[in-house]
Amino acid sequence: MNLNRKTFLLTFSAIALLSGCDDGGTSTTSWLDWIKKKDEPQQIVEFTVPSSYVRETQSGNYLAGRYAQYRQDWIKANEYLDKLIRMDPTNIELQQRAMVLAMQAGDANRAIMLARRVLDADDKNLLALLFIGVDQIARQEYSQAVRTLEKMPDNGIADFMRPILIAWAEAPEKKPEDEVLVASGALHAYHALLIADYKGKVTDPEKYFVNVLAGGGADIHILEMMADVYARQGHKELAKRIYDTLLAQYAESETVSSRSEAIQAKLENMDTAKTERIQTPSQGAAEAFYNIARTLYQDSSDDSALVFTRISQHLDPQKDDTKLLIARMMNESGHPDDAIALYKSIRPDSAGYLESQRSAAELLEKEGKIDEAISYLEETYRVNKDVNALIQIGDVYRRAERHLDAITAYDRAEADLGGKVSSTHWNLLYARGMSYERSGNFKRAEDDLTTAMEFKPDHPYLLNYLGYSWADQGKKLDQALALITKAANLMPEDGYIIDSLGWVYYKMGQYDEAAKELEKAVELVPYDQTINEHLGDAYWQVGRKNEARFQWQRAMNAAKDEKAKSALEIKISEGLKEQKITVMEAKTVKGDEPVKQ
Numbered sequence: 227m228n229l230n231r232k233t234f235l236l237t238f239s240a241i242a243l244l245s246g247c248d249d250g251g252t253s254t255t256s257w258l259d260w261i262k263k264k265d266e267p268q269q270i271v272e273f274t275v276p277s278s279y280v281r282e283t284q285s286g287n288y289l290a291g292r293y294a295q296y297r298q299d300w301i302k303a304n305e306y307l308d309k310l311i312r313m314d315p316t317n318i319e320l321q322q323r324a325m326v327l328a329m330q331a332g333d334a335n336r337a338i339m340l341a342r343r344v345l346d347a348d349d350k351n352l353l354a355l356l357f358i359g360v361d362q363i364a365r366q367e368y369s370q371a372v373r374t375l376e377k378m379p380d381n382g383i384a385d386f387m388r389p390i391l392i393a394w395a396e397a398p399e400k401k402p403e404d405e406v407l408v409a410s411g412a413l414h415a416y417h418a419l420l421i422a423d424y425k426g427k428v429t430d431p432e433k434y435f436v437n438v439l440a441g442g443g444a445d446i447h448i449l450e451m452m453a454d455v456y457a458r459q460g461h462k463e464l465a466k467r468i469y470d471t472l473l474a475q476y477a478e479s480e481t482v483s484s485r486s487e488a489i490q491a492k493l494e495n496m497d498t499a500k501t502e503r504i505q506t507p508s509q510g511a512a513e514a515f516y517n518i519a520r521t522l523y524q525d526s527s528d529d530s531a532l533v534f535t536r537i538s539q540h541l542d543p544q545k546d547d548t549k550l551l552i553a554r555m556m557n558e559s560g561h562p563d564d565a566i567a568l569y570k571s572i573r574p575d576s577a578g579y580l581e582s583q584r585s586a587a588e589l590l591e592k593e594g595k596i597d598e599a600i601s602y603l604e605e606t607y608r609v610n611k612d613v614n615a616l617i618q619i620g621d622v623y624r625r626a627e628r629h630l631d632a633i634t635a636y637d638r639a640e641a642d643l644g645g646k647v648s649s650t651h652w653n654l655l656y657a658r659g660m661s662y663e664r665s666g667n668f669k670r671a672e673d674d675l676t677t678a679m680e681f682k683p684d685h686p687y688l689l690n691y692l693g694y695s696w697a698d699q700g701k702k703l704d705q706a707l708a709l710i711t712k713a714a715n716l717m718p719e720d721g722y723i724i725d726s727l728g729w730v731y732y733k734m735g736q737y738d739e740a741a742k743e744l745e746k747a748v749e750l751v752p753y754d755q756t757i758n759e760h761l762g763d764a765y766w767q768v769g770r771k772n773e774a775r776f777q778w779q780r781a782m783n784a785a786k787d788e789k790a791k792s793a794l795e796i797k798i799s800e801g802l803k804e805q806k807i808t809v810m811e812a813k814t815v816k817g818d819e820p821v822k823q
Contacts, residue, residue, distance in 0.1 A: 318347045325354065330532045334361075334540035350379050357537075359391065363511050364541050368395040390417045390514045394507040397421050408433060412441025413517055416448055419455055420513065424504050428459040435464065446472060447520065447547065450489065451513075457496035458503060469493040488577040512542035519551060528555055546576040553585070562589045580612050587615075591622050613642045617654050620661070629661040636661070652681035656688055663695050671695060689713035690723045697730040706730050721750030725757045728764065737767040748777075755784040759794065766802045774801070 321344050328337035338361045341354035348354070355378045362371035372395050378384035389410055393402045394417070402425075407418040415437035422428045435452065438444050453468035469489050476486035492499050504510050515538035522531035532555055538548045553568035569586035572579050583606045590599035599622055607615040620635035636658035640647055647654055659674030675692040682688055693709035696702040710726045717723050728743030744761040751757055762777030775798050782794040 318344060322351065322353070325357065326533060329357070329536045330529070332536055332539070334536060350377070352378050352381055352384055356383070356387070360511065360537055360541060363391065363395055364508050366508070368398060368507065371395040387514070390414060391511055393417065393421055394510040397424060397507050397510070408437050412438045413514070415441065416452065417510065417514060419452060420504055420510055423455045423459065424510065428455060428461070431456055431459065431461045431464055445520065446475065448517065454492070454499040454502050457492060457499040462496055465496060466493065484580040485577050508541045509545070512538040512545050512548065515541065516545065516548050516551070523551060523555065528559070531555065544573070546572050546578055550578050550582060557589060562593055565589055580606070580610060580614070584615060584618055587618060591625070596622060596626055613639050613651070616642060617651070617657070620657060624657060624661050629665040632661040633658060633665070649681040652678050660691065668695070668699060684716065686713040686716040686720070686723060690726050693730065694726040697726070697733045700733055703730060703734050707734070719750060721747045721754070721757065724750060725760060729760055732760065732764055737764055740764040741768055753780070753784050755781045755790065758784065762797070763802060771801065
């Protein structure tokens with residue numbers, strides 16, 4: 227975007243302050259500090275509570291609301307602030323905070339009602355005018371929206387948003403001042419293109435593209451939307467160049483997504499882009515707020531990003547991109563059920579539909595609802611024939627240590643691919659190889675892992691997993707050392723890979739080298755049961771027996787499995803007897819989790 231990025235972020239992040247994320251007072255002790263001090267020993271004072279005692283207090287609701295907001299529970303925070311407003315209905319500062327909190331909580335109607343109250347007391351309140359102007363666009367009251375937005379006082383937010391929003395509000399009746407909008411910045415040029423497409427004719431496609439690129443506003447979403455416009459408008463060479471660029475970016479990220487598949491489909495038949503045209507000013511304004519929310523979210527300004535995504539949602543409740551962004555924010559703020567509901571609401575014809583279904587299943591798994599997650603993925607596969615859903619079913623079973631079920635799911639996915647796995651789905655081989663290894667079928671594990679390596683010869687976790695599997699069995703130790711050494715050179719700060727390097731030296735009888743590498747691994751990952759145990763074993767072999775017992779004790783402190791604890795107790799008591807060495811595999815190896823496709 228053609229403005230100083232720091233200024234942009236500071237301008238829009240100011241909304242977080244209005245929602246109450248900063249006390250704004252002069253006290254040096256925040257409410258959160260005050261709560262933390264309650265953990266300190268306090269003098270106990272006994273007192274009798276009078277029968278007339280009122281438990282609902284301003285300070286109590288304030289603290290409860292602020293704590294709910296600190297926990298990013300916007301609905302609860304809004305409820306407590308509403309109680310405060312009822313106690314102090316003339317407090318405009320509270321009304322303004324409640325206005326923003328209501329929008330964050332997804333209650334746009336309440337936010338707009340509060341905005342009208344704020345304007346009664348302060349007719350130049352920037353956010354209140356913005357909220358009402360947006361609502362007027364949503365209601366197709368375009369001339370009123372223009373008048374409202376023009377009243378916004380000059381300010382970073384107003385100066386940035388006003389031209390785009392007014393251009394959309396005027397689009398049905400008036401030809402926009404295209405050249406002025408294009409020259410105002412990258413996001414403005416982008417919306418000038420969308421408005422030209424909405425009006426029916428894009429006569430000079432290059433000027434929009436050049437200004438968006440020059441302003442640094444060309445993220446993946448904006449580029450795809452621009453390419454769609456050019457495809458619809460008959461500028462197919464320019465559309466093709468953009469689609470090719472996007473596909474190359476997806477290829478570099480090693481992901482196969484429904485989004486990239488949709489782009490490939492549009493590249494092959496550009497007529498399919500015709501269905502994605504913005505058809506109302508409300509949808510255009512929703513896109514503008516979504517664009518800003520994406521930027522804020524990428525820069526971790528989550529509070530402000532949530533406000534703008536909710537405004538976008540109010541303008542266009544069916545916009546799936548907005549739902550997906552809110553879902554990610556809900557999940558990250560500890561509201562997985564809200565995120566799941568949003569993922570499930572994505573329309574089947576949306577480019578992000580299949581990924582949203584897989585994301586919902588992933589959250590169900592994290593919530594411990596394994597059977598529900600698998601049922602959901604089975605339905606996704608039944609309806610959409612999504613092979614990635616089958617692979618994910620295998621992953622769910624594998625993480626639940628149900629490796630035979632996992633192998634069955636991976637076999638179904640391979641059959642769905644025609645019985646031959648290509649480089650696109652190399653992760654299927656990696657994952658199935660791990661399940662074969664965990665279930666004791668080392669031959670099949672080796673077949674899958676070595677085939678996966680033909681596709682990804684420099685993947686550090688794949689190299690590590692295959693090398694460690696050989697070392698753990700005491701076979702192909704020279705090859706195992708070569709693979710793990712390569713992985714360690716690629717990821718020298720990964721404690722689990724360094725542990726594997728130390729362990730292969732141990733299995734080769736090179737105990738001094740083993741101890742040296744395992745010491746590095748413990749420095750990188752200090753409290754892993756298996757790494758501590760491995761270092762203890764190496765210390766014992768080089769005669770450092772007190773240090774060996776110390777590491778075994780640390781391993782036992784970290785152990786959760788009773789069988790593992792018993793084995794460690796024997797080591798601590800009796801030391802290592804060559805014929806009784808207990809070999810364990812680090813369950814927390816990063817290579818346990820293949821790259822998602």
